[in-house]
Amino acid sequence: MPRILTAAAAQLGPIQAAEPRSVPVERMVRLLERAHARGVELVVFPELALTTFFPRHYHEDRREADSWFETAMPSNETAPLFEAARRYGIGFHLGYAELTPEGRHFNTAILVSPAGEILLKYRKIHLPGHAEFDPARQVQHLEKRYFEVGDLGFPVVAAPMAGLDRINMGLMICNDRRWPEAWRVLGLQSVELVMLGYNTPSTNQDAKGFEAHHLRVFHSHLSVQAGAYQNACFAIATAKAGVEDGCELFGHSIIVNPQGEILAQATSWGDELITADLDLDQCTLGRTTIFNFEKHRRPEAYRRITDQVGAVRPEPWIRPG
Numbered sequence: 001m002p003r004i005l006t007a008a009a010a011q012l013g014p015i016q017a018a019e020p021r022s023v024p025v026e027r028m029v030r031l032l033e034r035a036h037a038r039g040v041e042l043v044v045f046p047e048l049a050l051t052t053f054f055p056r057h058y059h060e061d062r063r064e065a066d067s068w069f070e071t072a073m074p075s076n077e078t079a080p081l082f083e084a085a086r087r088y089g090i091g092f093h094l095g096y097a098e099l100t101p102e103g104r105h106f107n108t109a110i111l112v113s114p115a116g117e118i119l120l121k122y123r124k125i126h127l128p129g130h131a132e133f134d135p136a137r138q139v140q141h142l143e144k145r146y147f148e149v150g151d152l153g154f155p156v157v158a159a160p161m162a163g164l165d166r167i168n169m170g171l172m173i174c175n176d177r178r179w180p181e182a183w184r185v186l187g188l189q190s191v192e193l194v195m196l197g198y199n200t201p202s203t204n205q206d207a208k209g210f211e212a213h214h215l216r217v218f219h220s221h222l223s224v225q226a227g228a229y230q231n232a233c234f235a236i237a238t239a240k241a242g243v244e245d246g247c248e249l250f251g252h253s254i255i256v257n258p259q260g261e262i263l264a265q266a267t268s269w270g271d272e273l274i275t276a277d278l279d280l281d282q283c284t285l286g287r288t289t290i291f292n293f294e295k296h297r298r299p300e301a302y303r304r305i306t307d308q309v310g311a312v313r314p315e316p317w318i319r320p321g
C-alpha cells in the first residue's frame with residue numbers, strides 16, 4: 001500500500017498591525033475550505049500566523065508586547081480554525097507567539113490533528129535579530145527582545161494522519177531552516193515530513209551590498225532543499241508574504257521532496273494554497289543508501305558541533321624544517 005499524504009502550504013498575505021486576530025483566522029478558515037475542496041489532508045500555515053510580524057515593532061516596556069501573544073490555544077479567537085479543521089478532517093500546523101502561565105514568552109508552532117488535538121509543540125531555538133532598539137536599522141528585528149530560546153529541542157512525533165497509521169513529523173521555525181544542525185537532529189529521529197513557517201524580509205539590512213536581492217529567495221530555498229535531501233524527508237515551508245506594516249516579506253512558499261526537488265511553489269504575495277501528493281515511501285531511498293546514518297555517520301569526528309559555539313581560528317601553517 002503506498003503511503004500518500006496530500007499536503008498543502010497555506011501561504012498568508014500580509015497582516016497589518018491594526019488587524020485583530022479574527023481577520024487572519026477568517027482568512028485561514030477560507031484556506032482550509034479550499035484545501036478541503038482539493039482533497040488536502042494536512043495544511044501548514046506560517047510562523048506567527050495570527051498577527052503582523054510584531055518583532056519589527058519596538059516596545060520599550062516589554063510587557064506592552066504581551067498583546068501580541070496567545071495565553072491559550074485554542075482560544076475564543078482561534079476556535080474557528082480548530083472547528084473548521086475538525087469539520088473538514090484536516091490536520092494543521094500553526095505558528096503563534098506563546099505566553100505561558102508562568103509568564104514565559106516563546107515563538108511557537110503546533111501540529112494539530114484532524115480531531116483538534118495538539119500532537120506536537122515546538123518553540124523556536126534560533127532566534128535572529130537583536131534585543132535592543134537599533135537606530136541604524138530601517139526596520140527592527142527584535143526576536144531576541146521578545147522571545148526566550150525554545151526549551152523543547154527539535155521534536156518529532158509519530159502520529160496517525162490522513163488514514164495512515166503513523167507519519168514521523170517534525171517542526172522548526174523560520175531561521176532554523178538555515179541551520180543544518182536543526183535538520184540533522186530531526187533526521188536522526190527518522191523524520192519523514194518537516195513543517196516550518198517563515199516571515200522573511202525581502203531586504204537584508206545587514207548585507208551591505210554583498211547579498212544581491214534575488215539571492216534572498218535562493219538562500220531560503222537552498223536551505224530547505226538541502227535539509228530535505230540530506231535527511232531524506234519531505235519539507236513544507238510556508239511564508240507570510242507581501243507588504244506588512246510597510247515591510248516587504250518575500251513569500252515563495254515551497255513543498256520539497258526527499259530528492260530536494262521543489263514539487264510546488266507559491267507565485268503570489270497573497271493568501272495562496274499550494275498542494276502536492278507526498279509519497280512517503282520516497283524517504284526510503286536516501287535513508288537506506290547515501291544517508292544511511294547508522295552505516296555512514298562519524299559522530300566521533302563531529303565533537304566540535306556540540307562542544308563549540310563560535311568559530312575558532314586555525315593554527316597558522318608553519319613551513320616544515
Ligand code: CDT
Pocket residue numbers: 047128129141173174175176178198199200201
Ligand atoms: N523570522 C525569521 O526568523 N526571519 C529570519 C530573517 C531575520 S533578518 C534579521 C530568517 O532567517 O528568515
